[in-house]
Each structure stands twice: as C-alpha cells, then as structure tokens.
Amino acid sequence: MQHNTELNIGLFGFGVVGEGIYQVLKGTPSLQASIKKVCIKHPDKKRDAPAELFTTNYDELIHDPEINLIVELIDDAVEAYKIVTTAFRAGKSVVSANKKMIAEHLPELIELQHQHNVSFLYEAAVCGSIPIIRNLEEYFDNDLLQNIYGIVNGSTNYILTKMDAGLNYSAALQEAKQKGFAESNPALDVEGWDATNKLTILLAHAHGIKTPPSAVLRQGITRLHEGDAAYAKEKGLKIKLVAQASKLSSGKVAAFVLPQFVTSDSQLFTVSNEYNGVIVETKLADKQFFYGKGAGRYPTSSAVISDISAFSYEYRYEYKKLKRNETAALTYAFYLHVFVSFPEWATVNKWDFEEVTEYHSTPGRQYLKGLISAEKLRAADWFHNESVSVIVQPEGIVEKEALVHKSIKKVSLQLAGVGL
Amino acid sequence: MQHNTELNIGLFGFGVVGEGIYQVLKGTPSLQASIKKVCIKHPDKKRDAPAELFTTNYDELIHDPEINLIVELIDDAVEAYKIVTTAFRAGKSVVSANKKMIAEHLPELIELQHQHNVSFLYEAAVCGSIPIIRNLEEYFDNDLLQNIYGIVNGSTNYILTKMDAGLNYSAALQEAKQKGFAESNPALDVEGWDATNKLTILLAHAHGIKTPPSAVLRQGITRLHEGDAAYAKEKGLKIKLVAQASKLSSGKVAAFVLPQFVTSDSQLFTVSNEYNGVIVETKLADKQFFYGKGAGRYPTSSAVISDISAFSYEYRYEYKKLKRNETAALTYAFYLHVFVSFPEWATVNKWDFEEVTEYHSTPGRQYLKGLISAEKLRAADWFHNESVSVIVQPEGIVEKEALVHKSIKKVSLQLAGVGL
Numbered sequence: 006m007q008h009n010t011e012l013n014i015g016l017f018g019f020g021v022v023g024e025g026i027y028q029v030l031k032g033t034p035s036l037q038a039s040i041k042k043v044c045i046k047h048p049d050k051k052r053d054a055p056a057e058l059f060t061t062n063y064d065e066l067i068h069d070p071e072i073n074l075i076v077e078l079i080d081d082a083v084e085a086y087k088i089v090t091t092a093f094r095a096g097k098s099v100v101s102a103n104k105k106m107i108a109e110h111l112p113e114l115i116e117l118q119h120q121h122n123v124s125f126l127y128e129a130a131v132c133g134s135i136p137i138i139r140n141l142e143e144y145f146d147n148d149l150l151q152n153i154y155g156i157v158n159g160s161t162n163y164i165l166t167k168m169d170a171g172l173n174y175s176a177a178l179q180e181a182k183q184k185g186f187a188e189s190n191p192a193l194d195v196e197g198w199d200a201t202n203k204l205t206i207l208l209a210h211a212h213g214i215k216t217p218p219s220a221v222l223r224q225g226i227t228r229l230h231e232g233d234a235a236y237a238k239e240k241g242l243k244i245k246l247v248a249q250a251s252k253l254s255s256g257k258v259a260a261f262v263l264p265q266f267v268t269s270d271s272q273l274f275t276v277s278n279e280y281n282g283v284i285v286e287t288k289l290a291d292k293q294f295f296y297g298k299g300a301g302r303y304p305t306s307s308a309v310i311s312d313i314s315a316f317s318y319e320y321r322y323e324y325k326k327l328k329r330n331e332t333a334a335l336t337y338a339f340y341l342h343v344f345v346s347f348p349e350w351a352t353v354n355k356w357d358f359e360e361v362t363e364y365h366s367t368p369g370r371q372y373l374k375g376l377i378s379a380e381k382l383r384a385a386d387w388f389h390n391e392s393v394s395v396i397v398q399p400e401g402i403v404e405k406e407a408l409v410h411k412s413i414k415k416v417s418l419q420l421a422g423v424g425l
Numbered sequence: 426m427q428h429n430t431e432l433n434i435g436l437f438g439f440g441v442v443g444e445g446i447y448q449v450l451k452g453t454p455s456l457q458a459s460i461k462k463v464c465i466k467h468p469d470k471k472r473d474a475p476a477e478l479f480t481t482n483y484d485e486l487i488h489d490p491e492i493n494l495i496v497e498l499i500d501d502a503v504e505a506y507k508i509v510t511t512a513f514r515a516g517k518s519v520v521s522a523n524k525k526m527i528a529e530h531l532p533e534l535i536e537l538q539h540q541h542n543v544s545f546l547y548e549a550a551v552c553g554s555i556p557i558i559r560n561l562e563e564y565f566d567n568d569l570l571q572n573i574y575g576i577v578n579g580s581t582n583y584i585l586t587k588m589d590a591g592l593n594y595s596a597a598l599q600e601a602k603q604k605g606f607a608e609s610n611p612a613l614d615v616e617g618w619d620a621t622n623k624l625t626i627l628l629a630h631a632h633g634i635k636t637p638p639s640a641v642l643r644q645g646i647t648r649l650h651e652g653d654a655a656y657a658k659e660k661g662l663k664i665k666l667v668a669q670a671s672k673l674s675s676g677k678v679a680a681f682v683l684p685q686f687v688t689s690d691s692q693l694f695t696v697s698n699e700y701n702g703v704i705v706e707t708k709l710a711d712k713q714f715f716y717g718k719g720a721g722r723y724p725t726s727s728a729v730i731s732d733i734s735a736f737s738y739e740y741r742y743e744y745k746k747l748k749r750n751e752t753a754a755l756t757y758a759f760y761l762h763v764f765v766s767f768p769e770w771a772t773v774n775k776w777d778f779e780e781v782t783e784y785h786s787t788p789g790r791q792y793l794k795g796l797i798s799a800e801k802l803r804a805a806d807w808f809h810n811e812s813v814s815v816i817v818q819p820e821g822i823v824e825k826e827a828l829v830h831k832s833i834k835k836v837s838l839q840l841a842g843v844g845l
C-alpha cells in the first residue's frame with residue numbers, strides 16, 4: 006500500500022458538517038489535510054473562517070490542479086450529482102455524504118469511477134459514524150455473508166422510541182422536529198425513502214446488487230396505528246423500521262424496508278432514539294452487531310474524516326461483490342409473516358394471503374396475522390392504502406421451498422374463518 | 426489496490442478451526458484459495474481429509490515455493506512463534522490467531538514484517554469474529570480515537586453471566602468448562618492474562634503503543650466475592666471483566682484489565698455469556714459498539730477466512746499509529762474510583778487511597794469505596810493478595826489534574842472515619 010499524500014481539499018457546502026470538518030482538519034495536523042477552498046451558495050452569510058477561503062464558483066475547486074480531493078457536503082441531491090460527476094470527469098476523487106444522490110445514481114457513479122480512475126468514498130451516507138460500508142468492503146467481502154439488517158434512519162427511530170413510550174405518531178414527530186432529529190419536511194424519512202436509499206447502497210457492497218431504490222419493497226412509519234403500538238407493548242415487542250437484505254437459498258436476495266416487530270433478545274431492541282444499529286450475519290460468524298450514532302454533525306463529520314484519512318492512503322472501494330456476482334439479483338419470490346391492521350374487513354383482500362393464522366376485530370380497527378408472498382404484497386392495492394399498516398413479524402421471511410409442505414386445505418379453512 | 430492472487434496455503438494445525446478452514450475453502454471456490462499442505466503433530470490421528478495433505482515436517486510448507494501464505498492455528502505459543510518467525514525469514518506471509526504469542530512478541534514481529542516485506546494478519550486473535558483490528562487500522566486510524574474498552578474474553582464473561590444469575594464462582598467455572606467455554610486449565614482466562622494479551626495487541630493498533638502484557642495493570646475474576654455480586658445485584662449493576670485503554674489529556678494512555686461495575690445504560694451491560702463487545706470512543710463519533718462471538722470454531726474461522734481473503738488483495742496492517750506517535754506511552758499517572766472487598770480491615774492499607782468515600786463492615790467481609798492512584802494500586806501488597814477483590818466503579822478514571830482541587834482536609838477526615 007502507498008504512503009499517505011498531503012491533501013488539499015476543495016469543500017462544497019459549509020453547513021454544520023462542512024464547518025466541523027474545517028475545524029477538525031485545522032486542529033489535527035497529523036491528518037496532513039487542509040481545506041484550500043470552499044464553494045458556497047450564499048456568499049453573504051457570516052461565517053467563522055477567513056473570507057478568502059470562500060467562492061461561489063465551482064470551477065475554482067474542480068479545476069484547481071493543487072486540489073486533489075473534493076469533499077461534497079451539500080443537501081441538494083441534484084446539485085451534488087452535478088458536482089460529483091464534474092469532479093470525476095476532471096479526474097478528481099470525491100468524498101460525499103449524499104445518500105439520496107448516491108443511491109439514485111450508483112451504477113453510473115461506479116462506472117465513472119473506473120473510467121476516470123478516481124476514488125469515491127461515502128461512509129457518512131449510511132449510518133453516519135458506523136463504519137458499515139468499510140466493513141462490508143473489507144471484512145465481509147467473501148461469499149459467506151448471508152443477511153444484513155438494521156435500523157439505518159435516526160429520525161424514524163427517534164419517533165418510534167417516543168411512540169413506544171406512549172406518544173402518538175404526530176406528537177412523536179413533533180418532538181423529533183423540535184429536537185432537530187427530523188426535517189421540517191420529514192417525508193423522505195417517515196415514508197422510508199431515506200432508509201431505502203441506504204439499503205440500496207448496502208445492497209451493492211453487501212450482495213453485489215445494483216438496483217434503483219424504487220425496486221425495494223418499502224413502507225414507512227406514517228401508517229402505524231395506536232392499536233399496533235398497544236399490541237407491541239402487550240407482547241413485549243418493539244416496532245422498528247428495519248432495512249433488510251437477506252440471501253435466499255436460490256442465491257437471490259430479498260430486500261425490504263418495512264416496520265418490524267423486534268423481540269427483546271435482538272440487539273436491535275436496544276437501539277433507541279436517534280441511534281442506528283446494523284446486524285451482519287455470515288455463515289460462520291453468526292451475528293455481528295454494529296452500533297453508533299447515525300446522523301448529526303459530529304457522527305457525520307467523523308465518517309467524513311475517516312474517508313479523508315483513508316483517501317490519503319489512496320483507498321478505494323473495490324466493489325468486490327459486484328465484480329464477482331454477475332448474476333446477483335433482487336427477488337420478490339419469498340413470503341413474509343406479517344401483522345396487518347386496517348379500518349374495515351373489506352379494506353384488505355384476505356385471498357392475497359397464503360395463510361391467515363389469527364385475526365381480531367375491534368370497533369374501528371381490524372387486525373390479522375398471516376403469511377403473504379412479497380410479490381402479492383407489493384402488488385396489492387391495499388398495501389398502498391394510507392389506512393393500512395403492515396408490520397413484519399419476528400418470524401420474518403419464509404422461502405418458497407419451505408411452503409410446499411404446507412397444507413392447502415388448512416390455508417383455505419383459515420381463510421374461511423375470516424368470514425370470506 | 427492490487428487484484429487478487431490465487432492462494433496456496435500451508436496450514437499449521439488441524440484442530441476444529443483448522444479443519445473448519447479447510448472445509449470452507451473447499452466449499453467456496455470464489456475465495457480462490459486452497460490448502461496445499463497441512464503440518465500436524467500427531468500423524469496417526471484419524472482426519473477427515475486425504476492422507477497426502479498431511480506432513481509432520483515444517484519445511485515442506487515453509488520452503489515450498491508454491492505456497493504463498495502460511496496459516497498458523499496451533500495452541501502452543503512457543504511453537505507458533507517459531508513457525509511465524511521462520512515463515513517471515515523465508516519471505517512468507519502469515520495469518521495467525523495466537524494472541525499470546527502475538528502479544529508477547531509484537532515489537533519483534535512488526536520489525537520482521539518490515540524486514541522481510543511480508544504481511545502478518547491476526548484478526549482472529551482479538552474478539553474472534555469482531556473485526557476490531559481491521560477497524561482500528563482502517564477506520565479509526567486518525568488521532569481522534571480516545572478510548573477503547575470492552576469485554577474481550579468469552580470464558581470469563583460466561584462465568585460472570587452465570588454468577589450474575591446466582592451461581593458462585595466455582596460452580597460457574599465448572600459450568601463454563603462443561604459447555605466448552607473454559608479450558609481445563611483456565612488460568613490464562615480467569616486471571617485476566619488472555620484479556621491482557623488482547624489489550625496489548627489493541628494498544629498497538631489503537632494508540633500506537635508497544636508494551637509487554639506484564640506492564641498492564643491487571644486483575645482477573647478469581648477473587649470476586651459473593652458479597653461483590655450481591656452488591657452489584659442490589660445496585661442494578663453487572664460485574665464485567667473489562668479491558669480498557671484510555672487516552673488521557675497528557676496524551677499518554679491508561680490501560681488496565683480489571684473487573685468493572687457496568688451500568689444498565691452501557692452497551693457492555695447487554696454482552697452476555699460467551700459473547701464479546703467493544704466500545705470505541707472518538708472525539709467526534711461518540712461511542713461505536715462492536716458486538717459478536719468472541720471465540721469458538723466458527724467465529725474464529727470467520728476471522729481467519731476474512732484475513733485470507735484480505736491477503737489475496739495483498740492487504741497488510743500499516744500500524745499507522747505506531748508510525749505517527751513515536752512518543753505514545755502507557756502511564757500509571759491516573760486515579761481510579763474503586764470498590765474493594767476484603768476479609769479484615771487490616772488487610773488493606775487505607776492510606777493508599779486519596780479518598781475513601783464509603784465503607785461497610787459485615788462479619789467476615791469488609792467493603793470500601795474510594796479513589797486510588799493506579800501507581801499505588803499496582804504497587805500495593807494487598808492488591809496482589811488473593812483475598813482482596815478490586816472492582817472499578819462506573820465513574821472509572823480521574824486524571825491527576827482534576828484532583829488538585831479536591832480538599833486534602835476532606836480526604837483526611839474521610840480516612841479518619843475508617844477508624845485510622
């Protein structure tokens with residue numbers, strides 16, 4: 006491996022993370038990296054750094070031959086995409102934290118990296134300070150990795166923690182906004198899009214799969230009903246928004262972002278508030294659990310600093326799984342044990358289920374537990390109905406093969422019992 | 426980085442881990458690695474592999490030009506040292522899991538690596554399947570790392586978990602032996618030597634410190650008294666054997682392996698039975714927690730396989746912290762909040778304490794809580810007395826500077842209260 010290079014950084018964005026990075030690099034000479042120029046949008050804002058550091062002109066960073074690394078820390082995904090691709094074309098390596106942009110353009114960004122022989126590091130984009138991408142790249146790079154699942158969005162986990170403590174959804178959301186753990190427009194988080202973007206990135210590094218985020222089976226936390234929370238409480242479970250990618254015996258991968266019931270013996274049960282936690286299961290090592298702060302100024306800065314430091318040793322992601330598994334692909338050919346709640350019996354088509362094992366009716370809210378194919382779930386109108394809440398049961402996935410032995414008769418009888 | 430090389434491995438040892446590695450490599454062609462020859466001690470033992478694979482002659486592995494990696498998985502630390510150094514001198518890279526051998530010879534082994542331009546990987550030596558060395562090397566390689574502490578020995582953690590559930594020390598040890606979590610001669614584990622060996626290795630990667638294991642302040646779990654366990658229970662605490670290395674404001678590092686009281690809000694509280702868990706604290710990222718199985722056939726195999734895979738990409742530890750921090754050193758110039766229990770008041774010299782904050786007497790067992798300098802603790806006769814139990818309080822370390830403001834008078838009065 007190479008010795009470390011003195012870094013001159015061109016920084017895009019000087020928000021809380023950008024300014025944090027600037028301060029840390031100034032205070033840590035051993036990193037041998039400094040910010041040469043910062044490109045900002047609003048030149049008139051007062052900033053705690055010399056005026057000559059700032060410019061509003063991209064090109065001053067991208068085309069400065071002395072600048073050997075671009076660090077991109079802006080919110081706007083469209084603008085970030087423009088910056089990153091322009092930098093690549095100018096032969097410059099990039100560190101970024103923009104998960105939305107990365108998830109939506111990953112295949113192209115990988116292609117451009119190779120084409121222009123640059124490095125692109127984005128540990129901060131997934132689970133903030135937790136070094137999950139690095140571990141998937143470097144340590145779980147062999148084919149023994151089976152499952153990866155976890156809590157990858159701090160805002161929704163904060164809301165769910167408050168709901169577990171008795172608040173309803175809107176009160177919990179309100180508190181998350183006040184504490185700065187949710188955006189004023191939280192749709193990306195609460196609809197599960199942010200978690201899906203992160204899962205999309207993890208899928209590439211963990212399983213060698215390139216997929217658009219929209220292909221992932223997804224439901225956020227906006228539809229969770231008080232009755233769901235009461236049920237969880239009664240059973241000693243917690244509801245968590247879990248991003249999961251599991252290798253099936255076919256070699257294909259089941260991937261989804263859905264609320265799940267988590268039992269008290271799972272490490273995810275202990276992940277509260279804005280924290281993130283990811284479990285990696287391999288054939289040999291059983292479960293590895295990674296836990297830390299998923300977002301915020303310092304955790305994000307920490308990941309960015311580690312990427313900068315790695316780049317000084319000319320580190321690159323190898324995307325080893327992508328190179329190896331030419332045929333790896335997502336599949337919906339699996340079944341999920343789910344808990345569904347909804348206003349009226351007519352809302353949900355029970356015939357979509359392979360098996361309905363339990364049902365319960367209350368005035369105003371109906372509940373059922375059953376097994377459903379991911380394909381049917383994804384296609385069902387009711388799954389996309391705002392009044393229907395779907396939560397994965399602790400039993401989780403069943404593979405198609407395992408179903409063959411189930412009695413069809415039993416299934417029909419069960420369905421008959423739901424009053425059909 | 427380089428592309429991966431086809432590996433021909435020379436394996437020393439064919440115990441549970443060695444055989445596991447052989448099976449996994451045979452079953453996973455994508456790893457592009459196979460065992461060419463296995464050196465064993467007892468040729469007559471029946472083994473589940475072709476006879477021509479085995480030899481009792483070292484040289485057939487070390488001097489075979491086709492073998493490009495030695496994997497050393499034998500128990501005997503003296504023999505392992507001989508194998509590893511002979512391999513280095515023959516220009517061969519090595520993967521090892523022998524923490525005792527590594528901890529005792531690390532400075533020389535690092536020197537030899539450089540001299541002979543070989544790679545030496547040993548993730549399995551610390552916390553089994555948890556990729557802690559890799560993360561310290563690659564992700565926490567900058568100077569922002571402050572503290573690393575954790576449960577790094579599965580045998581003692583199993584015993585402590587059983588003691589927490591009500592067993593006394595010898596019954597718990599007995600159960601650990603029956604379950605295969607403790608050796609028939611468990612001294613290395615229960616005296617804290619195994620944890621100290623691992624901490625010695627972590628000190629090099631985390632803080633850039635080379636130290637003999639014997640320089641680390643150490644006490645195992647053999648002296649824990651039933652009264653200590655009862656106290657923990659009453660206070661909602663757990664006793665864990667914690668290996669800790671904390672950077673002080675002086676830049677020097679406090680390192681010790683001691684029983685500690687752990688509070689329920691610590692992630693270490695959740696680490697039960699044979700599991701390991703390590704917390705890494707950095708200036709920016711707050712706490713990162715790594716959790717997984719610390720020992721046993723599969724977790725150890727998992728780490729060895731990851732090292733083999735990394736070596737196929739010509740990976741080496743860079744020991745970046747060792748290169749940077751020429752002056753990093755251990756210190757005993759710090760204070761610890763401790764809980765001490767012992768048979769009679771005369772057993773412990775209270776004047777060794779800066780401050781005694783509480784004491785409690787029962788027939789047959791005396792208890793005190795106080796603040797003591799690590800230097801005095803290490804030197805005290807009573808610390809080495811088999812009848813004295815020392816447990817670090819959750820308050821942990823106090824730095825020298827913080828003590829200046831304490832009232833000496835208060836300290837004296839406190840001591841007077843203990844009947845001196």
